[in-house]
Amino acid sequence: MDIPIRYLGNSGLLVSAVGLGCNNFGRENTPTVTAEGTAEVLSAAIDAGITFFDTADIYGMEYGLSELHMGHVVAQRRDEMILATKFGHTEFASPLAHLGSGGSRAYIRAAIDQSLERLQTDYIDLYQHHTPDPDVPVEETLTALNELIDEGKVRHIGHSNYTGEQARRAQSIAKRLGLRPFESAQNEYNLLSRSAENDILEVARDMNIGFIPFFPLYNGLFTGKFSRNGGPEDSRIMRIRRHLVEDAPWDAMDAFAEFCSERRITMLEATIGWLLAVPGLSTVIAGATTADQVRANADAAVSWSPTSREFDQIAKLFTIATKSD
Numbered sequence: 001m002d003i004p005i006r007y008l009g010n011s012g013l014l015v016s017a018v019g020l021g022c023n024n025f026g027r028e029n030t031p032t033v034t035a036e037g038t039a040e041v042l043s044a045a046i047d048a049g050i051t052f053f054d055t056a057d058i059y060g061m062e063y064g065l066s067e068l069h070m071g072h073v074v075a076q077r078r079d080e081m082i083l084a085t086k087f088g089h090t091e092f093a094s095p096l097a098h099l100g101s102g103g104s105r106a107y108i109r110a111a112i113d114q115s116l117e118r119l120q121t122d123y124i125d126l127y128q129h130h131t132p133d134p135d136v137p138v139e140e141t142l143t144a145l146n147e148l149i150d151e152g153k154v155r156h157i158g159h160s161n162y163t164g165e166q167a168r169r170a171q172s173i174a175k176r177l178g179l180r181p182f183e184s185a186q187n188e189y190n191l192l193s194r195s196a197e198n199d200i201l202e203v204a205r206d207m208n209i210g211f212i213p214f215f216p217l218y219n220g221l222f223t224g225k226f227s228r229n230g231g232p233e234d235s236r237i238m239r240i241r242r243h244l245v246e247d248a249p250w251d252a253m254d255a256f257a258e259f260c261s262e263r264r265i266t267m268l269e270a271t272i273g274w275l276l277a278v279p280g281l282s283t284v285i286a287g288a289t290t291a292d293q294v295r296a297n298a299d300a301a302v303s304w305s306p307t308s309r310e311f312d313q314i315a316k317l318f319t320i321a322t323k324s325d
């Protein structure tokens with residue numbers, strides 16, 4: 001069955017309900033560290049009906065490597081892809097830092113040209129400001145991004161890691177200056193990280209900008225392959241984020257596993273089904289390191305939808321768990 005397509009907020013941009021997060025591409029110790037491994041997963045995603053791809057200039061073990069690897073596939077299949085990338089993360093070293101801070105006009109103008117070149121395309125569908133920049137007024141960032149829209153290099157703009165207050169402020173500044181506003185918000189959100197609910201998610205809904213949760217599977221914890229004793233040694237969690245297993249609320253995780261087994265669905269299906277039922281959420285950009293993973297994630301877009309009672313049951317399970325931990 002085809003993956004449903006959804007509007008990204010008010011933008012008019014259509015994205016697949018399950019997208020692909022691309023931060024594994026070019027990442028060390030993964031099958032996608034190489035261009036070939038990346039092409040295999042990316043092609044499997046497109047073949048499975050995924051149209052939305054989210055990367056960033058900083059993804060990969062070297063700056064630009066995720067975009068560079070993706071470019072080989074983009075060159076062949078651009079018309080099947082809605083491409084999102086990001087610029088200006090304030091916590092990562094950038095070879096463009098000498099030009100200015102990540103949100104500045106000079107930085108943005110250089111960053112877009114490099115991303116376009118690495119991705120082998122002449123436009124980006126959604127260009128996202130990766131983190132708010134305390135050193136640059138958002139007026140400057142928005143004005144520079146609007147220039148890119150006027151030049152046809154970028155179709156839509158979004159932000160990431162903005163608070164609700166920062167998002168509201170940016171929108172009112174865009175309105176005051178007669179600029180195209182940010183049309184999406186990307187922030188951490190999953191069953192265990194829920195702080196967006198009382199902040200950016202609420203604001204995104206109110207302003208009708210598309211909400212894109214990152215770490216939707218909590219780095220893979222919600223794929224069902226972990227237990228309180230650990231999980232596959234080659235997984236990201238066991239390699240570099242063991243604390244996510246050690247600190248997980250296992251009583252709630254076990255109750256969730258039972259909920260899934262009573263309904264004969266996998267934890268992955270329940271997790272993606274739950275996320276897709278969150279009002280205002282546009283697309284679940286789960287990451288993947290193999291073609292099989294990406295196919296399972298694509299299938300989960302249509303496998304199961306919670307009733308409103310089931311939605312609340314799952315939400316409550318982890319609200320209680322996160323409050324008591």
Ligand SMILES: NC(=O)c1ccc[n+]([C@@H]2O[C@H](COP(=O)([O-])OP(=O)(O)OC[C@H]3O[C@@H](n4cnc5c(N)ncnc54)[C@H](OP(=O)(O)O)[C@@H]3O)[C@@H](O)[C@H]2O)c1
Nearest residue numbers: 021022023214215216217218219220235236286287289293
């Ligand atoms: N804006 C930001 O600041 C920000 C920050 C972080 C991420 N992001 C974006 O959000 C995207 C998603 O986050 P993420 O990829 O880090 O984490 P995630 O989606 O929560 O988890 C992805 C990981 O789970 C495992 N997995 C996925 N599908 C699976 C399946 N069907 N079966 C078994 N295991 C599976 C894979 O890791 P293993 O194979 O290693 O287990 C995969 O890398 C990123 O790719 C990136 O585009 C944005």
